[in-house]
Amino acid sequence: MLFSVARYEFRYMFFSLPTLIISCLLFGLAFLFTANGIEFQGTARGGNVYINSGYMIAKFIILMSILTTFIIPTYIGGAVLKDRGSHFDGILFSTPISKKGYIIGRFIGAFTALSLILVAAPIGMFLGTFWPWALPETFITNEASHYLTAFLGYMMPSVLAMSALIYAVALLTRNMLYCYFVALAMVILFITVDISTAISGLWDPFMGDVFAEESQYWTAAERNTNVLGFSDSILANRLLWLTIALSVFLFAYRLFSFTHVAKVAKENPKKALAEEKLKAAVDVSINTAPEWSFSTHLQQLAFRTKFEMLSVIKSAPFVILMSFSFFLLFFALTGRETLYDANTYPLTRILLSSIQQALTGALMVVLAFYSAEIIWRERSCKFNEIIDAMPTPNWVFAISKVAALSLVMHAIVLLGIIIAIALQILSGYENLQLGNYIGRGLIYYTIAYVYLAVLSCLFQVLASNRMLGMLFFIIFMLILTMSRDILGVEHALLSYGLPDMYAALSDMNSDSRLAIAGMWLRLYWGSIAGFLLIVTYMFWPRGLAQSFMHRCRQLQTFQSKGLTFATLALLTVFISTGSFIFYNTNSINTYLTMTDIEQSKFEYEQKYRQYENLPMPRIVDVKIDVDLYPYQRRVEARSTQVLQNKTDQEIKTIHLIFPVQAKVISVVLEEAIQQSVDERFGYYIFKLNKPLVPGGKRTLSFETLIQQQGFKNSRQDITLVRNGTFIGNHRFTPRIGFYPSLMISDRNTRRDYGLEPLPRMAKLTDTDSHHNNYVSHDSDFVEFETTVSTVEGQQAIAPGYLMKEWQQGNRRYFHYKMDKPIMNYYGYLSADYEVKRDVWNGVDIEVYYHNAHDYNVNRMITSAKDSLAYYSEAFGEYQYRQLRILEFPSYRTLARAYPNTIPFSEGIGFVVDNTDPHQIDLPYYVTAHEVAHQWWAHQVMAAEVQGGTMLVETLAQYSALLVMEQKYGKHQLRKFLKYELDKYLRGRSKDAEGELPLYKVEDQPYIHYRKGALVMYALRDYVGEKTVNRALKRLVNNHAFKSTPYAVSTDFIGYLKEAAGAEHNTLIEDLFEKITFFDMKVSKGEVSELADGRFKVILAVDVAKYYEDAMGNKTEVPFNFSVDIGLFLQDPGKRGYGESDVLVLEKHRLNSGETTLEFIVEEKPKYVGIDPYNKLIDRDSNDNLSKVENF
């Protein structure tokens, strides 16, 4: 019985048209993913991970299992619901079929069919590797076990759990709609778990989060070679979901009964008298004939729209959907972490962007599901034949349904906004900016989804069943969002309704110019949506589903003036907005595709690389006047610079490269004639009348202009804005000589153009490069003087001391001059600022900020003072009389150190909410870091070779850490170190070209910031602060303001080794010269009370040490090292942990393998740990701590 039911069900489900289509789709997607893997290389893998490695297979298969959500309801829910749909249930349930046979048999049959369909995915991936045109270097040997584990172990349990849940819901509700809602719930749960750090990955039904967490630190080598398996967390996740599904399934099984008691209305002959009277009063002869006019249709539209909307709002699924959304939005809105998990104030712009982050994908999924529900409403209750014969025009139906869908979209966004406002009110934040919520949230953002709603309705109207309609929509969206990477479609005019074209908001610059391009696009999309709506209405299904040919024949019936008029109107909007956008992107701005840019870089290299080694003079003196016009989006620069021949050769030609975005008004080089100009690259060659002898000087004068107009196709310019301009010098000043950074740097792209790979950086041993610094290749320390002007009401700031300030007409002028040479690296800021001033030891400290952002200004000042005090004591004196911190809009989230001038983004320090004392004090830390650059960059400059950024960024990290430790104590730093460790381990797993030891770092941020902080902190811990600072002081003494040569990392390591003595050589080498990992864990921690009331702690620790190479291959080496051992009254990771919770924290020398230690202490510890503060780099830092067991 069971078998025959299953067999029948299998045949029914498997041999069908949708099965064929879906199998082909899955196969095709998987096949393309592998066969065309090179397209995914840039985005997904960085180049070192093979497309058919276990890691990639698992990732792709997990992704596919999310896609199955759209298929499962039809196959599994359909297994029991089709009887009801076809009224076959009456016959079936009266046959002697057993409940078990029916329920289990049907499930097995349908699930088997589903499984066979899904097999298409791994098969497609596997066969993709044999595609003759696929690049062989993207593959390794296929391992059958990877496909099996990923499919059977990762995908199928998810599918089985989902199937069981959906099947149970189908049995209980006998309604397909709820099946789809279970599927939708699972996707939303997945997104919630994904975006929220507060929810464990265990709750991800597709295990995507668990796998991501597990593989987050995998290096390229591990991604390629790790065998997929079942770790505890994966196993727990799989079991949890199977258990949930099984329980719900059993519950449904118990409850299900064949007898379906239908409610029947009975006519009641004995009605109340009142009712009879009412009836008698009815005039039976009345039957109003309709009157037909356009207003009749408008009234029908209004009625229908109200009906559709009410049907949505009143339905149970809507309530369920809103609860899911609440869940998703709540987690997104409460976790507003910026850097270092620091929480921000609930600013409207931040909450809006949280809402968008949470909803961007989710709303598309909701659209896919809900459009099916709304479009198929009549057909699913079989009311369609009556409704379809009604004299109501198709457009009434089409528009009302799209309106109902838009309502759903708006309702969800509105829910987000309500939660956001509630959070703002609860936390006492008053500047709600309702206008932004409405303008940017409900209109600008959500309207894109209305356009997508039209599209998804069209797909549902064209598709022969709802599942296909959904799949078409989802696949279309995938293609649309990835079209830039895969298809090379880049022009905004070819996009449709992609809401991520987000125009950033800033409190400082409330001007909405950045949204203008988006507004025009929305108008343009609107006209496309109008066309799609017309197509939807023309293909509106009436009556029987007929072949496409029949439906096309029906089109001839649409001939009306209204339609012609609407089409013409839309066409007018389409053409006018389209041309206007095109005019902006291609006419007044230059439109360049990625390929155009690559091609241009390629040609630049072909044409000018021959001059790479030509001797060039260097800039030694800069005088520059800059006029900023923030309202007119204009910058004018006039400069006179002195070039000096610092080489030992005679120089006959001088090359200048102006930035292409700037217009060169004039350029004059003393005693030289302009030999050639290449406008395309801004490449000017001057022939000198007589050669420039070594040491000789020439004056260069030039005038440039930046005038921005309209909007560009790509990201809008965010440097020159109404309030908060922040623009760097290289946007309008030329570089001297061939500039290598303008060549194609990506290895894969270079290969495509037949170019040899470029080294990321010169080797440490390349002593020629020791004479170049890494911020400007054409100059060393220069004299600097500038006059900057801006509009009335704003202050303009540049490095240097303010010499003079005046007003002329309606412009303000500021003259700045530096009294010491600086790096040729400066920028201009202009905004309406508040200023807070303070003084430390004769140094003026000034913070320039947006008037609403005074939250952390005092912290920044304190940090600046603490930093100046510590650094000048430890490293040498501060070279300037002034230190300025300047806020700029949060379009960029960074802080930069110019000489005596620190631009600091609105987004990272000014709006951080530091009321929680357990949180990392971000403004304090960032300020300390940037102040440290006044030493590490502006005094000691590194050569442009490997390890250069170690001297700049790592040392700034070290300095900031010490200032923080002074203020907050060493026990509070654990959180910071743990964060750095995590970022380092993640960073190295993504490095496309391989990791290097710290002293050879090639501008890799995860090494010079993250690992750098850890290494320096450990170093300080082992050799002592005084020793490290002695070495640093020597570095400053020997290298400050020195450019011949610049400092290199080995200089510092040399001083360090001398200062620390030979005993620390191994440590220093492990930390700086090797990629070293420590594997330390507590294997046992027991405590027992002694007779005297004291406590005996027995602690077993396990340690190992190994080195890794660039790709992550390991070699174990002996561990012989002192490590912190700690006994604590509290978990050091917990909030509120502090000094008083430490019982013991001391170093013990350990060797590889297990060691048992014993302690007698006065108080009973709760936690024990080895290297509890994560000073040493350990890939699994969580097992360093353990709760003690009582004996």
Next chain:
Amino acid sequence: MLSIKGLTHIYDNGVKALNNVNLTIPKGMFGLLGPNGAGKSSLMRTLATLQQPTSGRILFSEDDVLAEPIKLRRQLGYLPQDFGVYPRGSAYELLDHLAVLKGITNKKDRKKTVEALLVQTNLFDVRNKKVSTYSGGMRQRFGIAQALLGKPQLIIVDEPTAGLDPEERNRFHNLLADIGEDIVVILSTHIVEDVADLCPNMAVLAHGEIVSQGTPKKLIEELKGRIWKKTIDKSDLTQYQQNYKVISNHLCSGKVEIRVELEVQPSGFEAATANLEDVYFLALNQGA
């Protein structure tokens, strides 16, 4: 009034549902009689603009229905063979809703119209109950009520009495009879009594073709004196069927009464009064 010219419909799977159907349907009740699977519903749906035929034309009051379906829909009342409703709607709400779709946008007029129809179809007492809980007969009456909304000039009812008990069927017949004679009403059915009771004009559809048409009276007239009946044993039926043109047989007290059509009285048969059933079965046999 309604004329169908050369209507042919072939489904995607090759089934020829309608084969060159030509019909002219005057005002008044028109019965379209045919067995299950004859193509009745295909024809009804095509007339109701819910299906595009493969070829052919349909004209209603000189308007081309296929070219301008909206014109026909404005004059159409359609009761499909099998229908559902929005699960949560009461009869009043649904009729009100459909009335709007039919163009009765004035609220007061609509209320009056809907109430009148509810009384007419005897659903007034249950007007606030959900239609999805109605019995078969109530549901069909609801169906006719909605078809009558907005004074249609053409009413198409597809198998309305299938599955109704005699009392309900009677009620339904009465309802149809009241509709009036100055509009076109097409009643498709496989039940001869429906047509006999109601229709002044009729046609028989079999295998997608019209095999007979005319007024029932005239069609019966043509058979006058040519129908003979005999009561025989059940076991002899096959033999008789081979020897005579048996147009129908039905059981009668354990025996079988057969009816044959012949110019002259066959021996052992007695004369029978021709009825519409004879017309129907004869038409079917000829069509086969």
